[in-house]
Amino acid sequence: MVREGNSQMRAMVFRGTGQPLELAELPKPAVSDGQLLIRVLACGICRTDLHVIDGDLREPRLPLVPGHQIIGIVEELGAGGGDFAIGQQVGVPWLGGSCGHCEFCASARENLCDDAIYTGYQVNGGFAEYTLADGRYCFPVPEGFSPEQAAPLLCAGLIGYRSWRPVAEANSLGFYGFGAAAHILIQVAHYHQQTVYAFTRPGDKAAQEFALQLGARWAGESGEDPPELLDGAIIFAPEGDCVLQALRAVKKGGRVVCAGIHMSDIPPIPYSDLWGERSIQSIANLTRADGEEFLPLAATIPVRTEVRVYPLEQANEALDDLRSGRLTGAGVLSIAG
Numbered sequence: 001m002v003r004e005g006n007s008q009m010r011a012m013v014f015r016g017t018g019q020p021l022e023l024a025e026l027p028k029p030a031v032s033d034g035q036l037l038i039r040v041l042a043c044g045i046c047r048t049d050l051h052v053i054d055g056d057l058r059e060p061r062l063p064l065v066p067g068h069q070i071i072g073i074v075e076e077l078g079a080g081g082g083d084f085a086i087g088q089q090v091g092v093p094w095l096g097g098s099c100g101h102c103e104f105c106a107s108a109r110e111n112l113c114d115d116a117i118y119t120g121y122q123v124n125g126g127f128a129e130y131t132l133a134d135g136r137y138c139f140p141v142p143e144g145f146s147p148e149q150a151a152p153l154l155c156a157g158l159i160g161y162r163s164w165r166p167v168a169e170a171n172s173l174g175f176y177g178f179g180a181a182a183h184i185l186i187q188v189a190h191y192h193q194q195t196v197y198a199f200t201r202p203g204d205k206a207a208q209e210f211a212l213q214l215g216a217r218w219a220g221e222s223g224e225d226p227p228e229l230l231d232g233a234i235i236f237a238p239e240g241d242c243v244l245q246a247l248r249a250v251k252k253g254g255r256v257v258c259a260g261i262h263m264s265d266i267p268p269i270p271y272s273d274l275w276g277e278r279s280i281q282s283i284a285n286l287t288r289a290d291g292e293e294f295l296p297l298a299a300t301i302p303v304r305t306e307v308r309v310y311p312l313e314q315a316n317e318a319l320d321d322l323r324s325g326r327l328t329g330a331g332v333l334s335i336a337g
Helices: 047-053 147-154 156-167 180-191 205-213 241-249 288-300 312-323
Strands: 008-013 022-027 035-044 070-077 089-092 095-097 130-134 172-176 195-200 218-221 230-235 250-258 279-282 307-311 330-334
Touching: 008 312, 035 089, 035 147, 047 312, 070 130, 070 147, 089 130, 089 147, 095 130, 147 156, 147 180, 147 288, 147 307, 147 330, 156 180, 156 230, 156 250, 156 288, 172 180, 172 241, 180 195, 180 205, 180 288, 180 330, 195 205, 205 218, 230 241, 241 250, 307 312, 312 330
Parallel strands: 172 195, 172 230, 195 218, 230 250, 250 279, 307 330
Antiparallel strands: 008 022, 035 070, 035 130, 035 330, 070 089
């Protein structure tokens, strides 16, 4: 809980690659113009957090409080902080700010801004009792979700939704990697009458069974051929080999979407695997429009997230469970205020 007359807070702090997060007492942040001071209720853990902590993403602002799937309560509003109210529940995503005037920002593609700021990477995130956020990049949280259930919607859901949109017209989809994002997006796909085939890491029978429980028509390993050629595929896994495997699994005209912020190198692709108007598309971050579309849709479906909840001080254990494939669904830190 917050201490010393509400001037201190607990936080898990990242100080450098190869080091575990450190439970520390930090000053409670002070709100500035355009910002919200948010009392954090829950924060999802994400493979992007691993990419930051394990050194795949190489420009974190250290020392850093990670976490970018934040659900909390607005405690203070800075001037110009947006149409929020004290006491309102809000969500904070990965994209935490942009320049507002480049060609990308001017065309509602702020996800491509060269001066974008990312939550839990370049500004402190939600592995803490309090956080600050730019009001322009916060979203109201729909009713019907507990804080822990809502947290994965802010990245696994939002970036998963952006990855799904290029294949929204497909009848059949392959999901490569079946974790936090895929278990949300299979519900979106079924809502739109799409058939899903799930591909997991070799030997991951738990993830395959989970996919079948959520309605996948077929589940197998990433190197296997599906029972039929697919209209499209989304790659949630960070292995570049999956791109080649997915290209061979889609029919002519099929699209392969790479959803992650980081992926190992893609092997050489024979032109014969790409030929036939097959295409590959990467997804970068999210836009505010994605949040404005997806979060109400998640409530309408309604999406039900499968979460494993950890207390704040067990953040290292939660990240290790994600790293080693022991999580089914999504991991979430519950922050006791």
